[in-house]
């Protein structure tokens with residue numbers, strides 16, 4: 289049952305709220321198309337969808353400045369798009385074409401873009417955390433005000449790299465924002481079956497980080513939390529930890545039979561999904577009606593169709609290039 | 621420099637030469653910093669960075685917590701972020717706790733990103749046995765890293781190389797691992813007053829010979845030099861090839877020496893199974909099969925975790941007598 293949605297608070301700029309909604313919608317539709325392309329066989333390998341979690345990445349990216357770096361996981365299509373990697377390049381990457389943002393060498397799990405300082409797509413759970421810490425160390429040593437945004441799932445918090453990284457970041461007061469996307473499952477393992485302490489912020493606090501937990505289904509909340517974190521990290525207060533409580537609506541990857549949770553549980557969360565609830569609030573505030581929605585959908589659909597066409601028309605990298613980029617081509 | 625002028629030489633330990641190299645790097649490039657366990661206040665576990673903390677300060681001589689994965693990974697991130705970190709891992713055994721970052725991250729990012737994200741990181745670590753440190757401090761796992769595309773693996777055996785390889789490694793756009801054999805630190809050698817950067821591409825013949833090639837690297841180089849001396853007394857002229865770099869291997873120099881002597885002994889402190897000696901044997905087989913008069917011989921560590929007791933450790937590691945025996949076997953065709 290959806291109760292009547294509350295309008296947005298007066299403090300929220302209507303235009304901006306629509307932008308947030310559009311960004312989330314764009315990611316959602318992109319992911320749906322990705323799933324479709326997967327079933328058609330155009331995308332292969334592992335594909336991890338962000339459906340249900342869009343409010344997290346959308347909220348975070350509002351505070352990511354051009355000089356900042358983003359280090360993400362294999363569930364990163366949304367982050368890549370929100371960071372500004374062109375959709376064409378992301379889709380082409382998943383199609384394995386050389387027009388892709390990693391020339392087809394990375395695929396869905398390894399989107400990279402030097403221009404926007406998008407430092408991967410890391411598919412080792414926990415593997416990105418030390419890298420983000422190092423990027424922040426460089427930023428601090430070079431005297432810039434760049435922040436490293438490190439995005440990972442709650443599953444990573446059981447890894448040693450999480451603990452090593454938080455300790456080091458706090459010890460050296462580095463500008464890292466640790467963004468934990470807690471969707472309550474690491475593949476099929478529920479949080480309370482993998483963590484002795486499920487209040488995740490307590491783990492961060494034990495390393496003396498400033499830490500907060502927010503509703504990751506509410507884009508206004510995620511945006512506000514990311515802004516607090518950015519302000520803090522950028523002004524020299526060291527690292528910051530945010531737990532975004534969210535939920536993954538789809539399977540872990542396309543290989544997952546979802547034996548570990550019930551359809552009812554998923555359905556319950558879908559009712560409170562980030563797009564559905566925010567759309568209702570926008571309507572209640574008179575910012576979104578059927579016409580407006582249709583226009584947005586059409587614009588996004590057109591962009592996605594164009595990206596698919598671009599990816600289809602893309603070229604496979606010649607096999608002769610296979611051993612390029614094992615080492616840098618320009619040697620001193 | 622005028623080549624007719626004799627180069628002034630001085631005697632120096634390997635440790636001191638390594639230290640000079642680091643000192644120069646820190647002095648010449650603000651982006652360079654040293655990070656690792658006990659590199660600062662303690663002075664480095666092999667005393668290579670003694671006094672650096674006072675000279676360069678804690679920003680650039682960074683003592684880290686015991687978190688190999690985090691500080692090696694932080695080195696990667698800092699390298700991507702525009703710095704030129706030198707990360708010290710106490711010994712190669714501990715680097716296994718950072719194997720994820722070295723193998724899954726440093727070695728992959730350039731390729732996986734389609735050529736965009738290079739990682740100009742230098743990692744130094746101690747390797748090898750001979751100090752009775754037993755099975756968790758004595759292994760020669762550089763073999764393992766030499767298996768990994770995307771890494772460069774250097775094994776300086778001489779004072780000239782430990783002095784000169786660091787600068788070249790720092791100028792390299794990609795991750796470079798430098799392995800310093802623990803028995804070398806106190807070893808003395810002659811170094812030119814003006815010694816500087818050296819190449820990290822080619823193997824080097826350390827002793828010319830015509831009867832047999834001893835192919836080796838790192839700590840085993842000096843055992844081979846000693847063996848060559850003993851062999852010479854028995855009328856066998858051994859050529860000693862110091863590989864210097866385990867990845868990428870300098871095939872040309874390996875094939876050249878084998879084509880000259882037609883007999884080869886490979887000496888490696890790593891284990892024989894699946895190690896670099898197996899790789900070199902295969903390459904000789906592939907590229908110079910008809911140059912060989914007799915099958916390649918190998919002197920490697922015995923396939924056990926390196927034990928503590930002196931007599932057992934000695935028995936486990938390649939020794940001069942074994943090298944001599946192996947060389948005589950390929951030269952004479954029998955033991």
Ligand SMILES: Cc1ncc(C[n+]2csc(CCOP(=O)(O)OP(=O)(O)O)c2C)c(N)n1
Pocket residue numbers: 363411412413414440441442443444445469471473474475540
């Ligand atoms: C080091 C490591 N161990 C195991 C895996 C296999 N694996 C991939 S995703 C995953 C679950 C991770 O869950 P979480 O961190 O919560 O992120 P989510 O997938 O839920 O976004 C596992 C176990 C891996 N990729 N890396």
